[in-house]
Amino acid sequence: MKRSWIQIVVVIVALAAxxxxxxxxxxxxxxSGMNLALFFTNLFVFxxxxxxxxxRPARSVLLFVAGYTALFVLLLAVMNKPPLFILMVxxxxxxxxxxxxxxxxxxxxxxxxxxxxxxxxxxxxxxxxYTVYWLARGxxxxxxxxxxxxxxxxxxxxxxxxxxxxxQDSLQTLWRxxxxxxxxxxxxxxxxxxxxxxxxxxxxxxxxxxALARIDFPGKRWVESIVDVPILVPQSVAGVALIVLLGPGSxxxxxxxxxxxxxxxxxxxxxxxxxxxxxxxLVKTAMTAFEAVPLQYELASRSLxxxxxxxxxxxxxxxxxxGILVGATLAWARAVxxxxxxxxxxxxxxxxxxxxxxxxxxxxASESRPIAILLLIICLWVFVMLQFGQSLMPFALRGPRGGRxx
Amino acid sequence: xxxxxxxxxxxxxxxxxxxxxxxxKGDYWVILGPSGCGKSVLLQTIAGFFSPARGKILxxxxxxxxxxxxxxxxxxxxxxxxxxxxxxxxxxxxxxxxARKVAREEVDRTVDDLITRLELKAILSRPVATLxxxxxxxxxVARALAIKPDLLLLDEPMSALDHNTRLELQAELAxxxxxxxxxxxxxxxxxxxxxxxxxxVAIMLGGRMVQRGSSxxxxxxxxxxxxxxxxxxxxxxxxxxxxxAHACDxxxxxxxxxxxx
Numbered sequence: 170m171k172r173s174w175i176q177i178v179v180v181i182v183a184l185a186a187x188x189x190x191x192x193x194x195x196x197x198x199x200x201s202g203m204n205l206a207l208f209f210t211n212l213f214v215f216x217x218x219x220x221x222x223x224x225r226p227a228r229s230v231l232l233f234v235a236g237y238t239a240l241f242v243l244l245l246a247v248m249n250k251p252p253l254f255i256l257m258v259x260x261x262x263x264x265x266x267x268x269x270x271x272x273x274x275x276x277x278x279x280x281x282x283x284x285x286x287x288x289x290x291x292x293x294x295x296x297x298x299y300t301v302y303w304l305a306r307g308x309x310x311x312x313x314x315x316x317x318x319x320x321x322x323x324x325x326x327x328x329x330x331x332x333x334x335x336x337q338d339s340l341q342t343l344w345r346x347x348x349x350x351x352x353x354x355x356x357x358x359x360x361x362x363x364x365x366x367x368x369x370x371x372x373x374x375x376x377x378x379x380a381l382a383r384i385d386f387p388g389k390r391w392v393e394s395i396v397d398v399p400i401l402v403p404q405s406v407a408g409v410a411l412i413v414l415l416g417p418g419s420x421x422x423x424x425x426x427x428x429x430x431x432x433x434x435x436x437x438x439x440x441x442x443x444x445x446x447x448x449x450x451l452v453k454t455a456m457t458a459f460e461a462v463p464l465q466y467e468l469a470s471r472s473l474x475x476x477x478x479x480x481x482x483x484x485x486x487x488x489x490x491x492g493i494l495v496g497a498t499l500a501w502a503r504a505v506x507x508x509x510x511x512x513x514x515x516x517x518x519x520x521x522x523x524x525x526x527x528x529x530x531x532x533x534a535s536e537s538r539p540i541a542i543l544l545l546i547i548c549l550w551v552f553v554m555l556q557f558g559q560s561l562m563p564f565a566l567r568g569p570r571g572g573r574x575x
Numbered sequence: 576x577x578x579x580x581x582x583x584x585x586x587x588x589x590x591x592x593x594x595x596x597x598x599x600k601g602d603y604w605v606i607l608g609p610s611g612c613g614k615s616v617l618l619q620t621i622a623g624f625f626s627p628a629r630g631k632i633l634x635x636x637x638x639x640x641x642x643x644x645x646x647x648x649x650x651x652x653x654x655x656x657x658x659x660x661x662x663x664x665x666x667x668x669x670x671x672x673x674a675r676k677v678a679r680e681e682v683d684r685t686v687d688d689l690i691t692r693l694e695l696k697a698i699l700s701r702p703v704a705t706l707x708x709x710x711x712x713x714x715x716v717a718r719a720l721a722i723k724p725d726l727l728l729l730d731e732p733m734s735a736l737d738h739n740t741r742l743e744l745q746a747e748l749a750x751x752x753x754x755x756x757x758x759x760x761x762x763x764x765x766x767x768x769x770x771x772x773x774x775x776v777a778i779m780l781g782g783r784m785v786q787r788g789s790s791x792x793x794x795x796x797x798x799x800x801x802x803x804x805x806x807x808x809x810x811x812x813x814x815x816x817x818x819x820a821h822a823c824d825x826x827x828x829x830x831x832x833x834x835x836x
Contacts, residue, residue: 463657465653465655466657468622468651468657469651469659470659470670471623471644471645472622472623472644472645472647472649472650472651472728473650473651473670473671473719473721473722474645474646474671474722475670475671487661488659564660564661
């Protein structure tokens, strides 16, 4: 007891001596008032260090000192902002007892001091990732958590342009852009054609996916690869291919024209292009969904008297519906985002991605930016809603058992 | 009366060979055999999911060999109950009747009757996914019974259950069989199940049916050392059996099927 009193007195005297020494230098870096404030700050830091860290190992004392040094170097030596330093150090010392808060504090300093121009768009994802890391404590190994959060961090970096873009324009600008006739009609057109394309796609892709999931035939792997071809083909190539087959002057194009179904200037061309690029996403996802439905359910259904078609409608389709909806969502998202193929093959009426492009060519990034943000927000919103909708669908959760082991 | 005559069915490497069985109305047959002997495949062939290369399946003299599964009246129960997870217990039981477009009142009447007789009332409101293995299996039996099948096919119905539940379900199946008088074909690899339930037992090895008869006769007097070992007889009585000329450890079922033919 007596020794610790001596230690405390020694430290206070030493701190006072250091600050007095700084104040006595020929060109003191702080005013004497600031020096006094810094002295009391350091006293507080020492107090917390002494109380909080008394039961903690030496390692955390080192960590504490390291954090303090970092703040000192950053805010005093480099940025020379003593008031900010005092604020931060007091917060730091206060938070050190609670590691969660300390983590958020570190992220706060990182985002709002170092990454200042991107303060908000870095702070939100980093805090979320950190929260995930903390919530997963005790549920996963440290390695798994590091994998998760490292991956999320990398994902944030990849998606950062979009996050940053979303922060650019005020709501007023966005609303003004949205009420511009051509922007609204382009966005609605994109939504409408993508929805039509997804429905048109589902009509044949879902049965095909079912067949691929259930029937084994020679060359099945080839068929599965062919389904993926639209992913492989560059969009411009797809556009040219569609023009050659259906474009103005081609046999099929003129035939459709004479039937009153013109490709150019109508929705038909856009929908065709969207179906082309979106098809693999639905087929592949739906196929996986059907494969996950245990065959025994279908055998049971048929032996109970349901025909193959009835079995499909009552058993396989409902149980695969969640996966099919995932696939339809992906296909829809792909259709909305399609640009390269449509700009070549069906550039009028103008869809939203094409409008972003033409506005960029006409007036540069600042003019096309609000349209891009609007498109981003609306697509994300629909995407999130569709993802949410999946949770309402039935799901063959427990495999064919239909019950857990007692 | 179900008659299976000289059934042959090939699946790549594996084949069912020369399966014959005559199941009188109301009989309880157990097909006993190790895993991979083809007993489940035989059951699914009888249910109509595989078409045999040769042979016939007759139901009351009617040839159903080429009939689609949904037009045969075979009640199939799997090892894992395979209850439809998106339907309620009641909808599961009613499924076969609804699929056969039976009038709603009659569906309700039949389902209510089954629920009472199989004592399922307590689990009626539970989601299918939360049923225990034994409960799920009882619902699966009710679902198969609802269509009043010509033949109830049980494909290892108790293999996924723990010991106590197995004994309970065994008693339940015996009771149901007695009460409904249903012709039943039960496939298992458990000698205990066969002894407890079967009036008649057939033993399958390597895609062949090597012995069949009353359960006392088959389980008590195996004709070949391989069968005896499978049935778990003690070594001294196995040693007393005549040695097998055909090395049936390598080609199980070879000896007896040749002898029988």
